[in-house]
Amino acid sequence: AFDNDTIIVVLGASGDLAKKKTFPALFNLFRLGLLPKTTHIIGYARTKMDRDTFAEKVTGHLKNVDDDKGKQDVDSFLKICQYISGQYDEDESFQNLNKEMERIESEKMKHDAPSRLFYMALPPNVFTVVAKGLKKNCYSDKANNRIVIEKPFGKDLESSREMIGALKGLWKEEETFRIDHYLGKEMVKNLLIMRFGNPFIDAGLNNKLVDNVQITFKEPFGTEGRGGYFDEFGIIRDIQQNHLSQVLSLLAMERPKSFSAEDIRDEKVRVLKAVPAIQEKDVLIGQYTAANGKPGYKDDDTVPKDSNCPTFAAMALYVNNERWKGVPFILKAGKALDEAKVVIRVQFKDTPQGLFKDIPRNELVIRIQPDEAVYLKMNSKKPGLEMATLPADLDLTYKERFSEVRIPEAYEALILDALNGDHSNFVRDDELDVSWAIFTPLLHAIDAGKIKNEPYEYGSRGPAALNDFIARYGYQRTNESYEWPTTNVK
Numbered sequence: 001a002f003d004n005d006t007i008i009v010v011l012g013a014s015g016d017l018a019k020k021k022t023f024p025a026l027f028n029l030f031r032l033g034l035l036p037k038t039t040h041i042i043g044y045a046r047t048k049m050d051r052d053t054f055a056e057k058v059t060g061h062l063k064n065v066d067d068d069k070g071k072q073d074v075d076s077f078l079k080i081c082q083y084i085s086g087q088y089d090e091d092e093s094f095q096n097l098n099k100e101m102e103r104i105e106s107e108k109m110k111h112d113a114p115s116r117l118f119y120m121a122l123p124p125n126v127f128t129v130v131a132k133g134l135k136k137n138c139y140s141d142k143a144n145n146r147i148v149i150e151k152p153f154g155k156d157l158e159s160s161r162e163m164i165g166a167l168k169g170l171w172k173e174e175e176t177f178r179i180d181h182y183l184g185k186e187m188v189k190n191l192l193i194m195r196f197g198n199p200f201i202d203a204g205l206n207n208k209l210v211d212n213v214q215i216t217f218k219e220p221f222g223t224e225g226r227g228g229y230f231d232e233f234g235i236i237r238d239i240q241q242n243h244l245s246q247v248l249s250l251l252a253m254e255r256p257k258s259f260s261a262e263d264i265r266d267e268k269v270r271v272l273k274a275v276p277a278i279q280e281k282d283v284l285i286g287q288y289t290a291a292n293g294k295p296g297y298k299d300d301d302t303v304p305k306d307s308n309c310p311t312f313a314a315m316a317l318y319v320n321n322e323r324w325k326g327v328p329f330i331l332k333a334g335k336a337l338d339e340a341k342v343v344i345r346v347q348f349k350d351t352p353q354g355l356f357k358d359i360p361r362n363e364l365v366i367r368i369q370p371d372e373a374v375y376l377k378m379n380s381k382k383p384g385l386e387m388a389t390l391p392a393d394l395d396l397t398y399k400e401r402f403s404e405v406r407i408p409e410a411y412e413a414l415i416l417d418a419l420n421g422d423h424s425n426f427v428r429d430d431e432l433d434v435s436w437a438i439f440t441p442l443l444h445a446i447d448a449g450k451i452k453n454e455p456y457e458y459g460s461r462g463p464a465a466l467n468d469f470i471a472r473y474g475y476q477r478t479n480e481s482y483e484w485p486t487t488n489v490k
């Protein structure tokens with residue numbers, strides 16, 4: 001643990017994100033001894049809560065805490081946590097928070113200038129006013145101050161610019177950490193190493209060898225309980241514009257000069273600038289309907305009955321640079337599908353004909369979750385006396401190869417980075433701008449009802465038109481008899 005005393009304020013402490021992600025991540029870091037030696041955590045929200053109710057919010061989603069050691073760890077963690085209720089739009093509330101921080105700093109911390117990290121687990125309508133209130137009333141002149149914010153960063157190019165602009169006057173870019181939690185995932189972080197640490201892999205990633213790329217996000221549950229929020233955004237703003245375009249930029253970018261945050265993000269911005277806005281003809285959207293005892297999207301009372309909000313979307317985009325010109329990147333994301341899976345699939349071109357007939361294409365597959373893996377589908381000689389081919393694979397399944405290693409949660413990695421002041425895995429303002437530019441015309445067309453949703457059943461693979469849609473961009477489904485097992489653990 002590093003030695004600068006730190007106060008972490010979790011704003012929105014009574015909300016879902018704080019409960020499910022922020023507090024569990026802080027707890028795990030605490031347990032692993034990775035928080036600064038003297039850390040104090042303050043939960044802040046509007047709700048009035050007594051100590052027990054707050055303790056329940058903090059501990060409700062912790063894992064591996066049922067044995068004695070676990071219980072002890074929880075007790076010690078709760079000792080560094082406290083709760084303060086206050087408004088989001090009142091100086092007085094923030095002044096109260098500030099007084100409490102000053103008290104803690106003088107009573108419990110030995111350094112003159114403890115760091116302050118403000119984690120905003122808040123709905124977007126209060127982002128700006130809270131950022132203002134914090135800057136005005138809780139900014140320490142002596143120490144470093146950081147602000148962590150969560151998407152949505154606007155709804156389109158214009159509103160994102162507005163939001164960035166409003167925050168910019170208050171918090172400097174180096175003080176601002178915009179979370180896209182996909183950037184904290186192990187396999188997403190691995191993309192740079194896999195590509196640039198293995199010349200033979202990166203050398204294959206270009207339009208001479210690659211036929212098409214798919215980046216797929218599938219979730220087996222719908223928007224039950226958050227339909228009201230979701231309806232304003234839809235799957236493209238929820239997943240493609242941020243998580244999948246981050247994955248795309250790391251997969252497609254050129255080699256950065258170094259691993260420094262700015263060098264990496266410069267390259268990500270450069271590659272996204274080469275992507276023209278997605279065209280309406282290259283899009284398929286869908287909305288799930290009731291099936292298998294599960295409710296349809298519109299059965300949620302908070303969703304308007306005439307909603308055209310997509311809960312599924314597939315789209316093809318192109319990277320118009322020397323490396324990738326002509327290769328379709330298909331971004332697919334959907335809720336209420338048949339399985340949970342996030343995967344990158346790079347499908348290579350056909351083997352030159354002549355020697356072989358109907359030999360499957362090579363594929364480089366990176367499974368982000370669940371069961372992290374990288375595997376290369378390749379053709380091999382069928383073992384035996386026959387001169388025949390067989391699809392096989394080079395397989396790096398993490399559970400097998402790194403069975404002893406605990407893979408950290410994305411939020412753990414990111415909070416640690418923010419505490420360390422490392423911006424590499426956070427979204428820079430100009431990254432947001434370029435990615436919104438790619439999606440905005442399409443989003444406006446959908447909002448205006450110009451593109452209609454195809455229905456698909458809860459628990460299915462998505463709209464019926466999906467297979468044809470993907471095939472249009474060149475994807476060839478590998479021989480049905482070849483099934484990659486989901487888990488390869490013996």
Ligand code: BG6
Nearest residue numbers: 151181219238239243342369410
């Ligand atoms: C969030 C989306 O950003 O990512 C959610 O708002 C989605 O709709 C979630 O469920 C998926 O994250 P993960 O880490 O479970 O893949």
